[in-house]
Amino acid sequence: MRQSLTLGRKLAVPSLRSSRLSLSALPATALAGCMALPLVFLASAWLQFDLSTWAHLWETLLPDMLLNTALLVLGVSALTLALGVSLGWLIAHYTFPGANVFKVLLVLPLAVPGYVLGFVFMGLLDYAGPIQTVLRSWLGEHFEVEIRTLVGAIIVLSLVFYPYVYLLSLSAFREQSASQRDAARAMGYSTWQTFWRVALPLARPSIAAGWMLVVMETLTDFAVVRYYNVVTLSEGVVRLWVGQMNREGGLQVASILMTVALAVLLIERFLRRKARYTQLSGQARPIAPTPLRSWRGIAASLYAGLVFTLAFGLPGVQLLLWAIEDVSSAPPGTLDTVFTQYLANTLGFALGAAALVLLVAIPLAWALRQTAQQSSPAVRSVIRLATLGYAVPGAALAVGVLFMLAPLNEPVSALTGGAVLFSGSLIGLFYGYVVRFLAIGLNSVEASLEKVSPSMEMAARSLGARTGRVLRQVYLPLLRGGIASAALLVCVDVLKELPLTMFLRPFGMETLSTWAYMLASESAWVGAATPALAIVALSILPAALLLQRMESLRTSL
C-alpha cells in the first residue's frame, strides 16, 4: 500500500524562482491583449446600438440569416457526427478489406476546402452539369433537380468537415482499454449495448471537441452557402460589407456572428465540464480489432469507399480533368505568369503568417508555463482570451480588424505621407491571420514545451548552465519538432483561408484561394480548377501529418 502511495505522488511544484516572473509576464500579457483587441472592438459594436439599422436588418435579411445558420449548423452537425463517429468506430475496432488504407484516405478530405468541393459538386450536378444532362436525355426535357439548396450546402460542408469528428473519435476509441469493454461484456452487455453505454460516453469529450471544430468551420463558411443560395450570418456579413458597402449593418451582423460562435464555444465547454476521461492505470490493454467477414466486410469497405469517393476521389479526378482542359486551352505562357504570381503571393502570406504566429505564440506559451503555478489568473485569462480568435468566424474577425484599424488610417497615412495604410494593407492582413491562427501555434508550442519537464530545467541549472545555455541546449532541440509542425499547420490553414484574405488583402493581390473562389462564383469551373488543385495538393501532406502525429501520440502514451 505504501508503494501505491508513492506512485500516486504528484510532481513537485515547478515554479522556478517565481517571484522574479510576475514582471516578465507583463509584456506577454500586453501582447496577448493586442491579439484580443479585434474581438473587443467587435463586441463593442453592441454598444453602438442603432435602432434604425436594427429595424432595417430585422425587416430584411436577419430572420433568414439566423434561421438558415441554425439549420445549417444542425444539419452539418448531425451528418458529420453520423459519418465521423461511425467511420471512427469501424476503423478503430474492425478489420475489413482496405481498412488500413481507408484509415489514412478518410482524413484526406481535410485537404479540400469547402469553397472547392462546393463548386466541383455544382459543376457536376447542376442543371447544366453532365449528370443532369444525361438524366434529361433519358427522362425528358422537364426533368430538373435543384441542388442549390440548404440541403446541398449541408451535404457539401459535411463531406468537408467530417474528418474532424472522425480523427478525434478514432483516437478516442483506440485509447479505450479492452478491460473496460470486457467488464461491460462480462456484465451481460452486447456489442451494440457496449458501444452505446460504454464506448460512446467515454469518447464523448473527444467527439465534442471534433464537433466544436465542425461548428466553427461551418459558421466561418460563406462561400459554399453563397454558391448554394443560402443566406447565413457569414454570408450576410460579406453581402452587406462588401456587396452593399453597408458598414453599419455589416458590423452589427458580424458582432451577432461572433456572439453566436462564442456562445457555441461556451455551450461546448459547459457540456464537457469536468468530463476529461483518461485511462486511470498506466497500461491500457488495447482492444484487438475484430475481423468483419463476408458481406459485413464488403459493406464496411463500400461505406468507407463511398464517403472517400464523394469527398475526395470524385472531386479530385474532376479537378484534374478541368485543370488539364484549362492548361491545354489557355494561350501558352499566360497561365504560367498568373499562376506563378498568385502562388508566390499565397506562399508569402502563409510563410509570413506562420512566422508571425510563432513570434507571438512562443513568448505566450512561455508566459503560460511560468505562470502555471502562480496565483495570477489575470495573465492566463488574457492569453486564453487572445486564442478565441480561432473560434470567431473569419468574416466577423475581418470586420473587427477593419473596424479597429479604420480610425488609424488617416493619421498614419498623413504621418507617413501616404506610405502606410492600415486597412487593405499587409499589416491588417497579417494581423488578422495572427489573431485567427494564434491558437494553433500556441497549442503546438505549449504541447512541445511540456516535453521539457520543470525538473529538466532545474537539473540543467544545477549543473551550471545559465539561461542562454538552457535555452540553446535543452529547450531548442526539444521544441524544434513542435515549432515546425505548428508552422506547417498555420501555413496550410492560411493557404486554404478565404474570408480573412478576401476582406483584408491589399487591393489586387490575389491568392490561390481568392482566385479559385472568384472564378467559381462566376461558374467558371474550369478556370477555378487549377488553383483549387494546387491548394488541395499543398494541403495533403499536412493532413497526413496530422494523422501520423495522432498515431505517435498514441504509441507514446
Added chain:
Amino acid sequence: MTIALRAERLSRCFGEVVAVSNASLEIASGEIGVLVGPSGCGKSTLLRLIAGLEPPDPSPKSRIQIGERVVYDSDKGIDLPPDQRLVGLVFQDYALFPHMTVAENIAFGLHTWSRQAREARVREMLAWVRLEGLAQRYPHELSGGQQQRVALARALAPRPTIVLLDEPFSNLDHALRVELREDVRELLKQSGVAALFVTHDREEALSLADTLLMMDGGCILQTGAPQQLYLEPASIQVGRFLGEANLLAGVAQGSYAVCVLGEVPLQRTAHGMATILIRPEALEFHPDANGDAVVERRLFFGHDQLISVKLDGVSLLVRASSTFSFAPGQRGRLRCIAPAVAL
C-alpha cells in the same frame, strides 16, 4: 569535521501556506542526511531553497553555506543562482535530457572542463555507476534503475560539495527500490560526497541515513541518528511517523513509568503524567490460559508478524517471530522487554 551544508533559519510561505518555517540543518562532508516527513510537510521546498530553485522569504539571519562558500545570506544580500551553487540534483523523474546520449547527459555539467578532462571524467563516472557499455544509448533505451544511475552520475560528475536527491526512488517498484537504495548508498559512500535525500518513506529514510531529519508542518522536529530517532523520539509525531507505536496513558516516576502494563522501564528519566510510547517489538506475548491479555487479530508478514492484543480494554500491537502461531481469542500475558519513552 568539515561542513558540506549548513542552512540557518530558512522560511518559505506560499500565500497563506507556510511550507518551511525557520528550518536549520547541518550536513558534514561525506555524510548522508535524510529529510523525512509526510507528504506536504515542506521537505521538498526546503531542498529547493537550498538548491536555489526557490527564493527563501527574506527573514533576518537566514543563511545557506555550501562547503566553505556562503551562497545565501539575507543580511548581506547574497543570493547565488542555482548554476553557481555547485550542488548536484537528482529528481524523482530523473530529468535526463531525452535528446542526449548517456555520455552527453553526464558531460552536461562539465562544459567548462577541457575536452580531455571531460572525456576522462565521463568514463570514470560511467565505470563508477557500472554503465560502461551504455555510453551511446539514449535515456529511453534504459531501464528505470539505469536511468537512476545516469542521473546520479550526471549530478556527481562536476564534483559538487553536496548532492540533493528529491524522492529519487519513488518511481521504481518495491524490489528494485530496495536494491537500488543500497546501491546508491554504497556509491555515495565510495565517492565521499555528502548527500541530502528527501523521502516520505520511513523504511527508506531509516536505512539510508547517517543523520535523519524529521520534518512536519514546515518545521524540523528532530535530528539525529536513525536509531536514536526511532528509539527515543522527541515527540509523539516523530515516534508515530517512524514506526508502529503503542501510545499509552501513564505516570512517569523517574526511571520507570506506570501504565496498563504495570511498571515499564524508561529510556530517560521523566516525571508526572505522560504518554508512554512502546514499540511493538518491545513487547512479548506469552500464551497462558489464565492470562489477562487476549489476542484480537494477527497480521502475518513472513519475516515477522504483528498481533493485536487487548489488555484491560486497551489494544496493543506486539511484534512476534513468525514461528509462533496465534489464534484470535487466545489468552496470555504481556511483558515489556525493552525501555519505553515517556513523552
